[in-house]
Amino acid sequence: MAAESFLPSRHGFAYTNAWPDQAAIVLRTPFGEIGVGNARGGLCGGMVFAALDHWLAGRAPGLDRPAAGEPLYRYIVDRLIDSWHVPAGVAQYYQWMSLPDGDNVISLFGRRVIAERGLGWRTVRVQWPQIKKDLDRSLPVPIGVVTVASRDPRDLGLNHQVLVYGSRSDGSRLTLQVYDPNRGRRDDVMIRVDTSAPTKPVVFDHNLGLGGRAIRGFFRVAYVPQDPG
Template identity: 65%
Template sequence: MPRTFLPSRDGFAFVNSWPRQPAVTLPTPFGDIGVGNAEGGLCGGMVFAALDFWHAGTATPAERPAKDDPLYTFLVDRLIDSWHLPAGVVQYYQWMNLPDGDSSFTALGRRVLIERGVSWRTIRVQWAQISKDLDSGVPVPLGVVTIDSKDPRDLALNHQVLAVGYNRIGNRVTLRVYDPNRGRRDDTFIAFDTGAPARATTFGHNLGIGGNRVRGFFRAAYRPRRVPSPLGP
């Protein structure tokens, strides 16, 4: 098993900043989505690729690749993988359209649940799975939902990071993450309270997402891939 993932050592030395034109157009159930501009970036590709290098026991390259570089092509390919088409895109869109807290009404003095919100799905379902992997020393790629929108074009405003560890005091969890938008920083986090998941939960963070809030997150489907030669073994 490789050593613990440390962003200052195992993340890419360059941040997620690329040409404004789309790096790739993703065909989704809601139409084509251009990803790779100043808003979308290659966050998912960088997260998956950094984890690939970690699994391979190989240091991430220090130089930012040009568009004709094999590493750049690999990042774009891994970006497409990170969206897990079509199921992953559907999950992002579903969560974009969910309320933060559970929806319910009271009838005859009893609470009737209509729909679970993003907070409950994050804390009760996703976090239970993510924490088990982290306890085993395995980093976990996360899809981070940042937007409340019915417009499929806003899918590119969501984000992806890599969970690498956590601290817990009572119900308070501080999740340590590698965020390609912040680079090789070991102090990047998402913090939340697990005590009342049915209510809208505040997810504190210092992610590089332009001041947008974190509504919730889920485990992204990941399988390791061989890193490109001559960069890897």
């Protein structure tokens, strides 16, 4: 593990997640072929994984944006594919896109029964404790950020990935410090959430580069370090 704490201004890429259309790649998923890596989808997961790889290796990620075909570009694209964790990771994004924001409660024999947990509960009660364990060990955590409610697999590219490197709590108010490749080397990027009522739709405040889209929930992404070479 690197000697100093991760900070976007020191350990993030010096350029943002903006790549030419011709850089698109195609992932084969249970829902068919999905194009990522274009202007719409970006290479956010690859940049997150690659930045974390460099930090763990104690190496600077470099200042110049690589051109298509250069070793660093190919590395970021390879790590993008890793970040999708096909097929399980893609299936998780799709499942979360299809879930309600709050718990789905039904009446059964006169009793209120939870038929389906919503994204609020899954984020606050299941995912956040897992993320916190890594943060307590000073290990940044890649997370998948779900931004759309849809059953259309073509909307998978509207979701996002960022790297959580710190957190602070004020009662039930939780603030996550994140490296967002869409924002570059900014240290002020964050996600805020009130954890007090996770069974209801949870409001996530943020300043991520999502083009105005809201956050519906987030989950810990499976990550295995690689040597950036």
